[in-house]
Amino acid sequence: MIEIELDGKKVDIAQGSMIMHAAEKTGTYIPHFCYHKKLSIAASCRMCLVDVEKMPKPMPACATPVTQGMVVHTKTEKAVKAQKSVMEFLLINHPLDCPICDQGGECQLQDLAVGYGGMSSRYEEEKRVVFHKDVGPLISMEEMSRCIHCTRCVRFGQEIAGVMELGMSHRGEHAEIETFEGRPIDSELSGNMIDICPVGALTSKPFRYSARTWELSRRKSVSPHDSTGANLIIQVKNNKVMRVLPLENEAVNECWIADRDRFSYEALNSTERLAMPMLKQGGEWKVVDWKTALEYVAHGLQSIKANHGAASVGALVSPHSTLEEIYLAGALIRGMGSENIDFRLRNAEFETVQEGARYLGMAIAELSRLQHVLVIGSNLRKDHPLFAQRIRQAARLGCEVNRINARPMDWAMPLCMSCIVPTSEWVQALADVAMAVASEKNISAPQAGQATDAAKAIAKSLLGGEHKAVLLGNAAAHHEQASHLLALAQWIGEQTGATVGYLTEAANTVGAQLVGALPGPGGLNAQQMLSGALKATILLNNEPEFDSAAGLAAVQALKECDMVVTLSPFKANLEFSDVLLPIAPFTETSGTFVNAEGRVQSFHAVVKPQGEARPAWKVLRALANILNLPGFHFDSSQEILLQLHADQGDVPEFVFAGRLSNACKLPTTMKSSALEPCVADIYQLDSIVRRSVALQLTADARVVDTQEVAA
Numbered sequence: 029m030i031e032i033e034l035d036g037k038k039v040d041i042a043q044g045s046m047i048m049h050a051a052e053k054t055g056t057y058i059p060h061f062c063y064h065k066k067l068s069i070a071a072s073c074r075m076c077l078v079d080v081e082k083m084p085k086p087m088p089a090c091a092t093p094v095t096q097g098m099v100v101h102t103k104t105e106k107a108v109k110a111q112k113s114v115m116e117f118l119l120i121n122h123p124l125d126c127p128i129c130d131q132g133g134e135c136q137l138q139d140l141a142v143g144y145g146g147m148s149s150r151y152e153e154e155k156r157v158v159f160h161k162d163v164g165p166l167i168s169m170e171e172m173s174r175c176i177h178c179t180r181c182v183r184f185g186q187e188i189a190g191v192m193e194l195g196m197s198h199r200g201e202h203a204e205i206e207t208f209e210g211r212p213i214d215s216e217l218s219g220n221m222i223d224i225c226p227v228g229a230l231t232s233k234p235f236r237y238s239a240r241t242w243e244l245s246r247r248k249s250v251s252p253h254d255s256t257g258a259n260l261i262i263q264v265k266n267n268k269v270m271r272v273l274p275l276e277n278e279a280v281n282e283c284w285i286a287d288r289d290r291f292s293y294e295a296l297n298s299t300e301r302l303a304m305p306m307l308k309q310g311g312e313w314k315v316v317d318w319k320t321a322l323e324y325v326a327h328g329l330q331s332i333k334a335n336h337g338a339a340s341v342g343a344l345v346s347p348h349s350t351l352e353e354i355y356l357a358g359a360l361i362r363g364m365g366s367e368n369i370d371f372r373l374r375n376a377e378f379e380t381v382q383e384g385a386r387y388l389g390m391a392i393a394e395l396s397r398l399q400h401v402l403v404i405g406s407n408l409r410k411d412h413p414l415f416a417q418r419i420r421q422a423a424r425l426g427c428e429v430n431r432i433n434a435r436p437m438d439w440a441m442p443l444c445m446s447c448i449v450p451t452s453e454w455v456q457a458l459a460d461v462a463m464a465v466a467s468e469k470n471i472s473a474p475q476a477g478q479a480t481d482a483a484k485a486i487a488k489s490l491l492g493g494e495h496k497a498v499l500l501g502n503a504a505a506h507h508e509q510a511s512h513l514l515a516l517a518q519w520i521g522e523q524t525g526a527t528v529g530y531l532t533e534a535a536n537t538v539g540a541q542l543v544g545a546l547p548g549p550g551g552l553n554a555q556q557m558l559s560g561a562l563k564a565t566i567l568l569n570n571e572p573e574f575d576s577a578a579g580l581a582a583v584q585a586l587k588e589c590d591m592v593v594t595l596s597p598f599k600a601n602l603e604f605s606d607v608l609l610p611i612a613p614f615t616e617t618s619g620t621f622v623n624a625e626g627r628v629q630s631f632h633a634v635v636k637p638q639g640e641a642r643p644a645w646k647v648l649r650a651l652a653n654i655l656n657l658p659g660f661h662f663d664s665s666q667e668i669l670l671q672l673h674a675d676q677g678d679v680p681e682f683v684f685a686g687r688l689s690n691a692c693k694l695p696t697t698m699k700s701s702a703l704e705p706c707v708a709d710i711y712q713l714d715s716i717v718r719r720s721v722a723l724q725l726t727a728d729a730r731v732v733d734t735q736e737v738a739a
Contacts, residue, residue, distance in 0.1 A: 030095070031096065032047075032094050033100065034102070041053060046094065047092050059143070061140075062075075073178050076088050077110040077114065078092075081101070108144075116145075118176050129228040131225075137226060163213045165721075167222060168231045174227045184224055189440065191214075212727060214727040239263075248260070248631065249262045249614065250629045252714070253289060253713055253716075255533060257624070257629050258289050259629075260275055261273045261275045262293070270293075279627075280623070288711060294721050301597060302597060302600075302608055302641065303640060322654055325593050326651060328591040329364065338365030343360070346534070348535050348569060349568055350645070350665070351542075357568050368547060368551050369546070374533070376507060376577055376706070377508050384690075387624060389530075397422065401422075402497075404432045404498070411710070431445075433447070454507065459473070463479045463483065465491065467479050498524075498527070498529075500529070500530050500531065508703055512698065512699070516694070538626055539620070563589060564592075566595070569595060575715075612633070612643045710729075711729045
């Protein structure tokens with residue numbers, strides 16, 4: 029540590045830090061445009077010029093290393109004059125079109141021009157014009173004349189997203205930020221470029237011209253999509269979600285969110301929203317009131333139970349539902365005497381006994397500090413964009429990333445060893461790694477294997493360093509030999525000192541396990557229920573055709589049911605449902621998600637439910653009351669969470685930590701592995717993402733469509 033003086037204050041700061049870092053430590057604001065705490069230093073805008081004693085001219089705070097005894101002034105006449113001169117140059121070519129700019133009201137250039145801009149300009153020449161560019165359905169580059177060439181967007185692509193999609197061409201006043209050869213921006217994190225752009229050059233295409241920032245209310249929420257549990261700011265106008273931005277949380281999502289977190293809100297205002305309860309009568313859908321719909325469902329469930337037994341009734345719940353909704357769905361089914369409930373819609377293997385909820389096995393923030401990692405069965409970049417971003421940062425610092433996968437997918441990061449084998453050979457590939465580890469340590473391996481060159485390279489990597497992990501992806505979790513893969517991973521982890529965990533698929537995959545959304549003794553799993561074993565099926569927030577491994581076969585099986593009840597925010601499952609009950613999506617209800625690391629995150633509704641939609645926990649409570657089931661006395665989602673916690677008072681962030689475990693014994697028998705694991709594509713993950721128009725126009729979504737046509 030060295031000591032400097034900043035505006036009269038003594039500051040202790042690490043050697044190699046910049047003046048800007050010292051200013052951040054003391055809370056001293058230095059105006060800047062190109063500097064961003066998560067990006068490399070470019071020093072291109074020069075707005076952060078400060079007065080350093082014994083220096084003949086002002087120095088850029090972002091690129092000037094601190095030295096022992098340095099004395100810095102940020103508000104002297106010399107510093108302020110330099111900053112005002114830079115602002116004058118920046119505004120020479122800026123179009124000054126604030127009244128029509130989407131960034132107006134939240135623009136760094138606009139804000140700093142108030143403090144450092146002049147009342148008039150000395151320049152009378154014509155301003156430069158940069159023609160607009162079409163870079164895809166998410167980002168608008170219609171007003172690139174506003175660009176000040178800070179290169180934040182370029183550095184974000186290279187360093188955070190891992191793909192250099194933007195660059196600067198030409199020089200001087202002809203310089204432009206543009207894509208290569210007119211290609212679109214396709215990164216799954218591309219929307220963050222909008223946030224870090226300090227002017228209105230990059231704006232949101234779906235949000236464009238729809239509202240002014242000062243008209244919007246800002247409310248906190250949590251993403252319902254992948255297992256990161258990204259913290260969100262949802263902006264609302266006239267009870268309508270208008271925009272979604274990241275809420276900074278270093279422990280979870282830092283200051284980034286994935287594009288599906290940012291742009292999926294379009295579905296919430298789509299014409300596919302279900303606004304009223306509906307019954308199918310004579311093959312036609314008719315709108316009814318809630319009382320009629322719930323009584324119809326209750327009567328149907330009671331009749332089927334009386335005629336076919338409680339075991340003929342079951343529920344399939346989505347792991348994108350809230351903790352409270354999943355718990356009440358299980359309580360309702362068990363209250364009727366059935367054990368048929370499951371959330372594992374895409375699984376091919378169903379463990380009958382597990383010691384605890386499967387989870388990441390470590391804190392999300394620890395991913396950024398890994399030195400060695402083996403990822404099994406994951407399209408990491410698309411399945412978990414924010415996890416991939418953290419591992420990418422670790423790789424930039426020297427982390428050795430290894431993988432066992434079925435296809436050579438582009439993860440946009442350097443790989444140490446990539447073992448590409450068919451899914452049917454994953455167990456053997458992992459057994460080979462275990463054999464290589466055993467050979468290095470001169471111990472016996474848990475299963476017969478061959479220490480191939482690839483296995484030796486992975487074993488050598490995992491045996492080195494300190495911070496290391498073996499992570500199983502969505503395809504490994506949904507594999508027919510999932511427990512075998514986990515047991516081998518556990519053995520490798522024990523012998524190498526690596527943490528073992530699941531990346532986990534959905535916002536509440538961990539939470540669904542914690543509240544027991546699993547079949548009890550004698551209960552049917554999701555695969556059995558979707559094979560025609562039920563007479564009455566309740567579908568909570570899912571579409572089996574798209575959300576289950578059964579696919580189209582599930583549709584045919586559900587057609588054979590005497591009653592199918594769909595609880596969904598959308599007009600879904602029309603082909604085989606008998607009742608549609610409109611439930612509120614995450615923006616219209618309160619609830620809780622438990623992310624991959626086991627962090628409990630509760631949120632409130634940000635807008636009122638559309639039409640006659642109601643929070644699913646209220647619908648399930650009302651249905652249970654009509655069925656005269658005990659224990660459904662809750663008046664709020666918080667009461668349900670407190671009951672799960674079993675204590676009164678605030679629920680801690682890691683209340684369920686003692687119930688998380690990835691422990692697994694090696695199965696005595698080897699199951700066949702003929703089926704490909706069912707894994708959702710990036711923009712097919714859940715019912716909300718599937719209905720976002722902008723996301724479905726992206727290159728990632730079009731690739732899926734092309735594959736389906738080819739098939």
